[in-house]
Amino acid sequence: MRAESIVILTGAGISKESGLDTFRDADGIWARHSLEDVATPEGFARDPDLVHAFYNDRRRQLPTVDPNPAHVALARLERDWPGRVLLVTQNIDDLHRRAGSRDLLHMHGELSKVRCLACGAIMQWIGDLSARDACTACATVGSLRPHIVWFGEVPLHMPEILAALDSCGLFLSIGTSGTVYPAAGFVSHVRTRGRARTVELNLEPSHGASLFAETVHGPASQVVPAFVDELLAGLG
Ligand code: BJW
Numbered sequence: 493m494r495a496e497s498i499v500i501l502t503g504a505g506i507s508k509e510s511g512l513d514t515f516r517d518a519d520g521i522w523a524r525h526s527l528e529d530v531a532t533p534e535g536f537a538r539d540p541d542l543v544h545a546f547y548n549d550r551r552r553q554l555p556t557v558d559p560n561p562a563h564v565a566l567a568r569l570e571r572d573w574p575g576r577v578l579l580v581t582q583n584i585d586d587l588h589r590r591a592g593s594r595d596l597l598h599m600h601g602e603l604s605k606v607r608c609l610a611c612g613a614i615m616q617w618i619g620d621l622s623a624r625d626a627c628t629a630c631a632t633v634g635s636l637r638p639h640i641v642w643f644g645e646v647p648l649h650m651p652e653i654l655a656a657l658d659s660c661g662l663f664l665s666i667g668t669s670g671t672v673y674p675a676a677g678f679v680s681h682v683r684t685r686g687r688a689r690t691v692e693l694n695l696e697p698s699h700g701a702s703l704f705a706e707t708v709h710g711p712a713s714q715v716v717p718a719f720v721d722e723l724l725a726g727l728g
């Protein structure tokens with residue numbers, strides 16, 4: 493028998509216990525920064541130095557944090573589950589990859605990549621980025637931006653994500669408030685297509701909690717490994 497495929501959506505809550513802030517919690521990123529200034533193309537056009545400083549700070553944090561048991565459990569699920577386990581993350585950190593997940597789509601981009609507005613090249617970027625840097629592909633100065641999906645921009649990999657949602661047997665949503673679309677609409681998308689089991693794992697009920705058939709609330713580092721254990725035990 494073919495095992496059902498699993499699609500997992502993760503958000504900032506899964507990285508909270510690694511030491512990275514969420515956005516909308518009381519101590520979150522949007523309590524300290526204006527979303528319009530740092531996470532829109534208009535904000536970047538107005539003040540690129542401010543946006544670079546915001547993402548440089550967050551890029552510098554990456555080597556100081558490690559994957560937590562929730563990231564590790566999802567990598568174990570991908571390794572041990574006999575069907576496909578596609579991990580779709582809204583997070584721009586690299587903790588899923590460092591934990592060992594490989595079938596992974598970063599729908600809101602990646603902190604460790606930049607994109608050239610002149611030639612379209614996408615490249616790895618480890619240090620700080622500034623408006624004075626040159627594109628390593630076309631040499632244009634001042635054309636590089638973080639490879640991040642801001643408000644009003646189209647998230648990445650959407651056709652592949654929607655196709656996977658259409659055919660999955662289990663949709664898991666972990667550590668996301670369910671406020672940002674299109675990710676917040678994935679659970680409804682899955683439910684209108686039919687038979688998939690839908691489960692939310694989050695610290696507290698998200699905005700979309702009532703749309704899930706099952707909810708488990710608690711810190712990701714505890715509820716995710718326990719849920720993965722349960723799924724793998726069900727294989728017999
Ligand atoms: C824990 C925990 C622990 C804490 N354990 N859990 C009106 C209606 C509908 C849509 C729109 C609308 N007006 C505008 C839109 C569209 C807009 C949108 O959704 N706006 C809403 C705010 C209304 N969306 C867009 O513009 C998107 N693009 C788009 O729609 O294009 C059109 C299109 C789509 C598809 C096909 C074709 C066209 C782009 C959205 C880009 C989002 N970008 C950001 C910033 C960039 C990345 C970055 O800087 O890091 O992405 S915003 C920010 O929010 C970030 C996140 O990825 C995203 C989601 O946040 P997340 O992950 O859910 O975090 P929080 O903080 O909200 O929640 C954390 C949760 O964890 C909480 O519930 C906690 O309880 C929990 N938690 N500790 C477990 N230990």
